[in-house]
Amino acid sequence: MQRLVMSKMARSLSRLLTGCQRFASPPSVYAHLCHSSTSLPFRSSFVRTMGALPFSFLPKPRDFSLPNSAWSAEMTRLYNFYNNQCEVENESGEKQKGPWRRLPSYNRTLKYATGGAYLSKFIQSKNRLFTRSIKTAGAAFEYVMFINKEEQRCVCIFQAGHLLEGPPGHVHGGAIATMIDSVTGALAAFMSGAVMTANLTINYRSPIPLGSTVLLESSVDNMEGRKTFVSCKVTSTDSSKLHTEATALFLSIKVGHLLGM
Amino acid sequence: MQRLVMSKMARSLSRLLTGCQRFASPPSVYAHLCHSSTSLPFRSSFVRTMGALPFSFLPKPRDFSLPNSAWSAEMTRLYNFYNNQCEVENESGEKQKGPWRRLPSYNRTLKYATGGAYLSKFIQSKNRLFTRSIKTAGAAFEYVMFINKEEQRCVCIFQAGHLLEGPPGHVHGGAIATMIDSVTGALAAFMSGAVMTANLTINYRSPIPLGSTVLLESSVDNMEGRKTFVSCKVTSTDSSKLHTEATALFLSIKVGHLLGM
Numbered sequence: 001m002q003r004l005v006m007s008k009m010a011r012s013l014s015r016l017l018t019g020c021q022r023f024a025s026p027p028s029v030y031a032h033l034c035h036s037s038t039s040l041p042f043r044s045s046f047v048r049t050m051g052a053l054p055f056s057f058l059p060k061p062r063d064f065s066l067p068n069s070a071w072s073a074e075m076t077r078l079y080n081f082y083n084n085q086c087e088v089e090n091e092s093g094e095k096q097k098g099p100w101r102r103l104p105s106y107n108r109t110l111k112y113a114t115g116g117a118y119l120s121k122f123i124q125s126k127n128r129l130f131t132r133s134i135k136t137a138g139a140a141f142e143y144v145m146f147i148n149k150e151e152q153r154c155v156c157i158f159q160a161g162h163l164l165e166g167p168p169g170h171v172h173g174g175a176i177a178t179m180i181d182s183v184t185g186a187l188a189a190f191m192s193g194a195v196m197t198a199n200l201t202i203n204y205r206s207p208i209p210l211g212s213t214v215l216l217e218s219s220v221d222n223m224e225g226r227k228t229f230v231s232c233k234v235t236s237t238d239s240s241k242l243h244t245e246a247t248a249l250f251l252s253i254k255v256g257h258l259l260g261m
Numbered sequence: 262m263q264r265l266v267m268s269k270m271a272r273s274l275s276r277l278l279t280g281c282q283r284f285a286s287p288p289s290v291y292a293h294l295c296h297s298s299t300s301l302p303f304r305s306s307f308v309r310t311m312g313a314l315p316f317s318f319l320p321k322p323r324d325f326s327l328p329n330s331a332w333s334a335e336m337t338r339l340y341n342f343y344n345n346q347c348e349v350e351n352e353s354g355e356k357q358k359g360p361w362r363r364l365p366s367y368n369r370t371l372k373y374a375t376g377g378a379y380l381s382k383f384i385q386s387k388n389r390l391f392t393r394s395i396k397t398a399g400a401a402f403e404y405v406m407f408i409n410k411e412e413q414r415c416v417c418i419f420q421a422g423h424l425l426e427g428p429p430g431h432v433h434g435g436a437i438a439t440m441i442d443s444v445t446g447a448l449a450a451f452m453s454g455a456v457m458t459a460n461l462t463i464n465y466r467s468p469i470p471l472g473s474t475v476l477l478e479s480s481v482d483n484m485e486g487r488k489t490f491v492s493c494k495v496t497s498t499d500s501s502k503l504h505t506e507a508t509a510l511f512l513s514i515k516v517g518h519l520l521g522m
Contacts, residue, residue, distance in 0.1 A: 178439060
């Protein structure tokens with residue numbers, strides 16, 4: 001009986017998560033759902049009820065990748081530079097999709113799913129995405145990601161707040177690793193669909209002062225079967241100073257398999 | 262003139278930081294200080310005044326590695342297990358140092374320095390160590406580290422709070438990387454003195470459910486010249502489940518050199 005309920009839950013959750021695959025999201029999102037039987041307090045009746053709700057009429061969750069008053073002039077300038085390339089005019093003066101696409105950013109991975117903003121009020125509602133868990137604008141991670149699908153590249157503009165300190169006045173190595181994980185994972189998920197992080201290899205070259213704005217530039221190196229290899233460089237915004245270099249490996253997975261279907 | 266002032270600042274800061282070397286602290290602490298001329302608003306007169314203060318009479322900063330009400334029973338049990346081995350009785354019934362030593366944990370790296378708690382009120386006072394930046398007990402990183410110098414090992418008991426979410430209900434890969442960076446860096450600094458993180462290589466094997474308590478067990482693999490090689494495993498508290506494996510490389514550095522002396 002428990003297995004039957006779990007199977008129904010898995011199918012319902014899989015449907016709810018369909019929307020996820022079109023968006024890049026924190027890595028391993030699907031991989032980790034295989035453990036949801038113990039950590040996500042779904043009930044089959046609840047999931048069935050959710051399935052009947054008109055999600056298209058529900059309010060969208062707050063998008064944290066939009067500019068706020070804590071953004072530096074440099075961060076805003078770079079945001080405008082890439083955002084202006086998300087929609088361009090053709091020769092006839094008509095607007096059309098440009099080479100870049102801004103990725104939305106919510107404070108829970110669950111909110112990337114269709115109906116996820118609503119589900120998030122019921123499922124472990126206190127949980128918050130690590131990089132968006134601090135409400136005060138500018139205090140921790142301020143970032144926005146843009147993806148160029150044709151070039152298989154992702155650019156992230158990152159402003160490090162005063163709560164990310166490691167060495168006095170500088171960003172903690174773990175906070176840098178967190179941003180690298182997020183950016184490479186977002187690109188891998190965008191290119192390959194459901195993925196999980198298998199490896200992160202990070203070389204720290206030069207510390208990042210707190211409060212500064214840096215660029216994370218990530219690109220797909222190779223795709224072989226289930227594997228997506230991604231690399232990432234963290235530099236000053238004019239690319240003259242290299243702060244950190246990294247490579248990451250992601251494995252493609254089947255959502256159904258992860259949900260025990 | 263500026264060079265002379267900077268040199269005085271460097272010597273004063275170097276003296277103030279002498280106490281750091283006896284304690285393990287977040288990695289790269291000294292490495293990053295070489296950039297303090299721009300990010301730490303020291304003035305030579307201020308540093309001279311600080312040098313005359315009786316630091317031994319100043320209150321100690323809060324130690325975040327001590328038990329609090331948010332700790333799980335398992336975390337408390339493991340804390341007691343290692344803490345009881347920090348001081349042991351010999352055959353004569355006298356107390357003496359045991360094989361393990363609990364590392365204190367403050368909310369700024371600066372506070373590891375002699376007089377650092379006082380300095381911290383003046384130098385970028387809003388900054389907080391990344392892993393201790395959230396005040397609510399149990400919401401983010403709860404951890405305590407113990408070091409066994411003879412065995413060149415460090416054990417960290419880590420309880421992951423609800424603000425560290427990556428995939429729904431599970432710990433963000435960046436939060437795991439942050440703990441690995443902190444633990445391996447603490448061990449390397451304890452064994453080799455002033456170090457900086459050069460590389461982190463992390464293999465993710467199995468996700469960690471939010472709210473669970475896990476063990477990070479780290480050991481020194483090799484020490485060659487300036488290099489300290491450290492490895493780390495993240496497992497369930499009974500060691501039956503492997504969550505993450507990692508290696509790290511740290512480079513020994515001279516504090517004076519970093520401070521431009």
